[in-house]
Amino acid sequence: MVLKLYGFARVTCTKRVRVVLEELNVPYEFIVVDIFKGEHKDDGFREHHPKLIPDPADIQRTALFEQAASVETSNFDPAVSGLAYENLFKPFLGKEPDLHTVETLQAVFEAKLPGYEALLSKTKYVAGDEITLVDLFHLSYGALLKDQGYDYLESEKYPNVARWWKDISSRPTWVKVDVKA
Numbered sequence: 001m002v003l004k005l006y007g008f009a010r011v012t013c014t015k016r017v018r019v020v021l022e023e024l025n026v027p028y029e030f031i032v033v034d035i036f037k038g039e040h041k042d043d044g045f046r047e048h049h050p051k052l053i054p055d056p057a058d059i060q061r062t063a064l065f066e067q068a069a070s071v072e073t074s075n076f077d078p079a080v081s082g083l084a085y086e087n088l089f090k091p092f093l094g095k096e097p098d099l100h101t102v103e104t105l106q107a108v109f110e111a112k113l114p115g116y117e118a119l120l121s122k123t124k125y126v127a128g129d130e131i132t133l134v135d136l137f138h139l140s141y142g143a144l145l146k147d148q149g150y151d152y153l154e155s156e157k158y159p160n161v162a163r164w165w166k167d168i169s170s171r172p173t174w175v176k177v178d179v180k181a
Contacts, residue, residue, distance in 0.1 A: 003028040008035045009179040012084075012140035019136050022173030061128070068127035068134040071119070079109035080141040087148045106150075113158050120160035124167075135168050143169065143178055 005021065005028045007014030021028050033039045082105045086097040119126060125135045142153055142165065152158075153165035168174065 004031055005029070006031045006033050008033055011035065012081075012144070015140040015177050015179075016137055018177040019139055019171075019173050020133060022176055023131070023136065023171070064127045065132055065134060068125075068132065069137075071115070071126060072134050072137055075112040075115065076109075076138060077141060079105045079112065080145060083109070083148060083150070084141055084144040088144060109152065113152060113161060116161050117158045120164045125164065131168065135164075136174075139168060139174050139178075143174075 003021070003026060005014075005017060007017065007030070009015075009018075009030075009032070018028075018030070083102065086102045086105070090097050116126075123129055125131050126138075127134050145152055146154070152161075153169075154162050156162065
């Protein structure tokens with residue numbers, strides 16, 4: 001039986017799952033759920049949400065992963081997803097971005113980059129020297145930064161961040177999943 005993935009190709013969360021499946025070479029059938037038609041709100045759609053249980057086999061690796069996941073969840077995702085909402089999603093919905101919120105989120109994210117630079121000066125990836133889900137989780141919203149005109153992840157000011165970003169964003173699995181149209 002082939003895994004069935006329900007989602008919309010351009011949605012960041014769908015991209016996160018797809019890039020992981022591609023990285024792991026897991027065969028899957030992609031079933032489009034058209035969010036513009038409200039298909040994601042159908043009662044039948046909710047039954048397809050998976051429940052994931054982690055397997056902490058290696059305590060050291062698990063600890064590094066959890067630390068990195070906390071960094072992504074606390075320091076990256078809130079600011080970057082907030083910027084995408086204000087600068088990309090709101091205009092798409094016919095709403096005006098809140099410029100004060102944009103400025104605040106920019107400042108918050110800029111303050112986090114030195115921490116990423118320090119972390120990535122010691123390791124190849126955010127949870128050590130092997131790529132993990134945490135690195136892949138940065139891709140969907142990180143890619144939207146460039147669409148907004150930000151070069152945070154490619155700036156010469158943060159060479160280790162730029163090296164890491166170039167590495168993860170050029171992976172064939174992400175290139176395959178990063179649908180723009």
